[in-house]
Amino acid sequence: MSGSTNASEPQPGRTTRTRIGRWWWVVGIAIVALLVVLLAPLASSDPDGLERVAEDTGFIGQAQNVVGGLFGDYGIPGIDDPTVSTILSGLLGVGILLVVVFLVGRVLARRKA
Amino acid sequence: MPFLSVATAPVTGGLEPALHAADRFLSVPISLLFWAISAVVIGIAVRKTNRQIDEKMVPLMGVMAAFIFAAQMFNFQVAGGTSGHLLGGVLAAVLLGPWAATLVMASVIAVQGLVFSDGGLVVMGANIFNMGIIGTLGGYWIYRTLATLFGGEDRGRVPAAGIAGWLSVMLAAVSMSLMLAASGTSPLEVVLPAMLGVHAFIGVGEALITAAALAFITATRPDLLNLRPDRAARASAGGSSATGTTAARAA
Numbered sequence: 001m002s003g004s005t006n007a008s009e010p011q012p013g014r015t016t017r018t019r020i021g022r023w024w025w026v027v028g029i030a031i032v033a034l035l036v037v038l039l040a041p042l043a044s045s046d047p048d049g050l051e052r053v054a055e056d057t058g059f060i061g062q063a064q065n066v067v068g069g070l071f072g073d074y075g076i077p078g079i080d081d082p083t084v085s086t087i088l089s090g091l092l093g094v095g096i097l098l099v100v101v102f103l104v105g106r107v108l109a110r111r112k113a
Numbered sequence: 114m115p116f117l118s119v120a121t122a123p124v125t126g127g128l129e130p131a132l133h134a135a136d137r138f139l140s141v142p143i144s145l146l147f148w149a150i151s152a153v154v155i156g157i158a159v160r161k162t163n164r165q166i167d168e169k170m171v172p173l174m175g176v177m178a179a180f181i182f183a184a185q186m187f188n189f190q191v192a193g194g195t196s197g198h199l200l201g202g203v204l205a206a207v208l209l210g211p212w213a214a215t216l217v218m219a220s221v222i223a224v225q226g227l228v229f230s231d232g233g234l235v236v237m238g239a240n241i242f243n244m245g246i247i248g249t250l251g252g253y254w255i256y257r258t259l260a261t262l263f264g265g266e267d268r269g270r271v272p273a274a275g276i277a278g279w280l281s282v283m284l285a286a287v288s289m290s291l292m293l294a295a296s297g298t299s300p301l302e303v304v305l306p307a308m309l310g311v312h313a314f315i316g317v318g319e320a321l322i323t324a325a326a327l328a329f330i331t332a333t334r335p336d337l338l339n340l341r342p343d344r345a346a347r348a349s350a351g352g353s354s355a356t357g358t359t360a361a362r363a364a
Contacts, residue, residue, distance in 0.1 A: 016363040024334055028176035032183050039187040044196035048188060050132050050289065057307055059298045062137040065233035074186065074229050085245040088235050090186050094179040101178040105213070107172035108163045109267055 021062045029098065036090035040074075128142060132200070132244055132312075133225070138234030140296035147292065148238030154246050155219055161212035161215030165342035169208060173340055177205055179216045180326075181231050182224065189318050197315030203256055203278045204323045207270070208330070210341045211253040218245030239292055242286045254280030270331065270338070271324045278323035282316035283309060 011034040016047065057080060071089065079085040136144070146276035181201035188196035201221075205214035219241050223232040232240045263269025286308040295303035330337050339348050 024337070025172040025176050028172075030180045032176065035180070035183045036186070040183075043186060043198075044190045046154040046188070046190065046194045046196040048132070048196050048198070049315050050134065050138075050190075051307070052193075052311050053299075053304060054309040054335065057299050057303050061295075061297065063135045063228065064137045065137040065235075067228055068236040069230035069234070070228045072230055074231065081221055084281070086186075089229060090183060091322070093182050093186075093228060096224050096228065097178040097182050097220060098175045100224070101217055102175035102304065103172060103217065104220070104324050105162075105166065105174040106161065106168065108167050109168040111163075113160070 029094075032094055033091060036094060039086055040086050040090045043086075123258070132240075133232035134236045134240055134243075134288055134289065134292075136235040138298055139236050139239055139292055140298075140331070143296045144235050144239055145294055146224060147236075148171070149236040150243040151246060154215065154250075156220075158212040158215040162210075162216055163259060165210065166213055167340075167342070167345055170213065170340040170342070170345070172257070173337060174209055174213055174217055177201075177208060177214075177221050181205065181217065182221050184322065185221065191311075191314040195311055195314070199310070199319055200244050200248050200278075200282060201275055202324055203252035203281050203319075203322075206249050206253035206325060207274050208322075208337065210343065211250050213342075214249050215246055215257055216251070218249050220302050221245070243288045243292070247253065247288050248281030248285045252277045253285050255280050270290070270326050274327050275320040275324035279316035282312050282319045286312035303322045313350060315361040 026042040051060065051063070054063060074089045075082070076088050076092070079088060139147075181199065181204075184199040186198070188198045189335065191197050196236065198349060200218075202218050203213060205217050208214075209217065222232065222241050222245050226237045226240070227236055256273050257266075259273035259276055260266045260269040263273055267275075290301060290305040290308045293299050293304050298304075338347060
C-alpha cells in the first residue's frame with residue numbers, strides 16, 4: 001500500500017491501486033459463517049476453566065447472573081432443535097457484531113475529532 | 114449444564130466459555146470498580162482509534178469481531194473434563210493495533226452478555242477488563258517485544274503472537290483470580306494456582322489458533338497485515354507520498 005489515501009480524507013479507498021478490494025471481507029464473513037455452522041454444534045459442553053475452578057474450590061453455587069441478557073445461553077426461543085438453535089444464535093451474534101463494529105469503526109475513521 | 118444460569122431463566126445449553134464470570138462470582142464493589150476502569154480504558158481506546166485508523170481498516174475490524182465471537186462459541190476440550198475457548202485479543206491487536214482491538218473485544222463481550230446472557234451484566238466491566246483489555250493491551254506489548262527479539266514482525270510474527278497469546282490467557286487468569294479473591298469468593302492461595310493450572314492448558318489452544326490464523330492470513334492476504342495504524346503509516350511514509358499522518362504509533 002503506497003499511501004493512496006490519507007487518514008484525513010473521507011473518500012473511501014476503493015480504488016484498485018491497492019490489493020485491498022471489496023471481496024476479501026466477503027470471503028472473511030463466509031469463513032466465519034462456515035465456522036459457526038461446522039464448529040458450534042461440536043463445542044465441548046464440559047465446564048470451562050473458570051467453572052472447573054469454581055467447582056473444585058467450591059464457589060460454583062454462586063454462578064448466577066443478577067441481570068441476564070435478551071436470550072438464554074446461545075439459544076433462540078421457540079426453536080427446539082438445540083443444534084439449529086445454536087447455529088442460528090451464532091449467526092445472529094456474528095451479524096450483530098459485523099454491523100455494530102463496522103458502524104462504530106466507520107464513524108471513528110471518518111469523523112476525526 | 115446447570116452453571117452460569119440467569120437469575121430468571123434456567124440455562125439449558127452448554128456453551129459457557131472460559132473466564133466469563135457470572136454476576137455473583139464478584140462482589141458489588143469489585144464489579145463497580147472494574148466497570149469504571151473498563152469504561153475509562155474504552156474511552157481512551159475510542160480516542161486513540163479515532164486518531165489512528167484509516168477507513169480501510171474498518172471492514173477488518175468487523176470481520177475480526179465476528180470471527181472472535183464465533184471462535185468464542187467453540188469450546189475446545191482440554192485435560193480432565195474441562196473446556197476452554199479463544200480469547201482473541203492478541204490476534205486482534207496484531208492485525209488492528211491494541212486500541213481498535215480493545216474496542217472489538219469489548220463489543221464482542223457486550224453482545225455476548227446483552228444478547229446471549231454469557232457473562233453477567235453487573236460483572237461485564239470485569240469481564241471486559243479480563244478478556245478484552247488486559248490480555249489485549251498486555252498481550253500486544255508482549256507480542257511487540259517478542260517480535261523484536263525474533264528479528265522483526267515479518268520474521269517473528271507467528272511464534273511471537275503464539276507465545277503472547279498463551280501469556281495473555283495467563284494474564285487474564287491472574288486478573289480473574291485477584292478479582293475473585295478481592296471479592297471474598299475464594300482465597301487467592303487457592304484460586305490462583307487453580308486458575309493458572311487450568312488456563313495453562315487453555316492458553317495452548319489460544320496460542321495455536323492465534324498462530325494458525327496469522328499464518329493463514331500471511332499465506333493468503335499478507336496485505337491485511339499492513340492495515341494496522343503504525344504499519345500503514347510506515348508504509349505510506351516510505352511510499353511515494355510522504356504524508357504526515359497522525360497514526361504514528363499504535364502504543
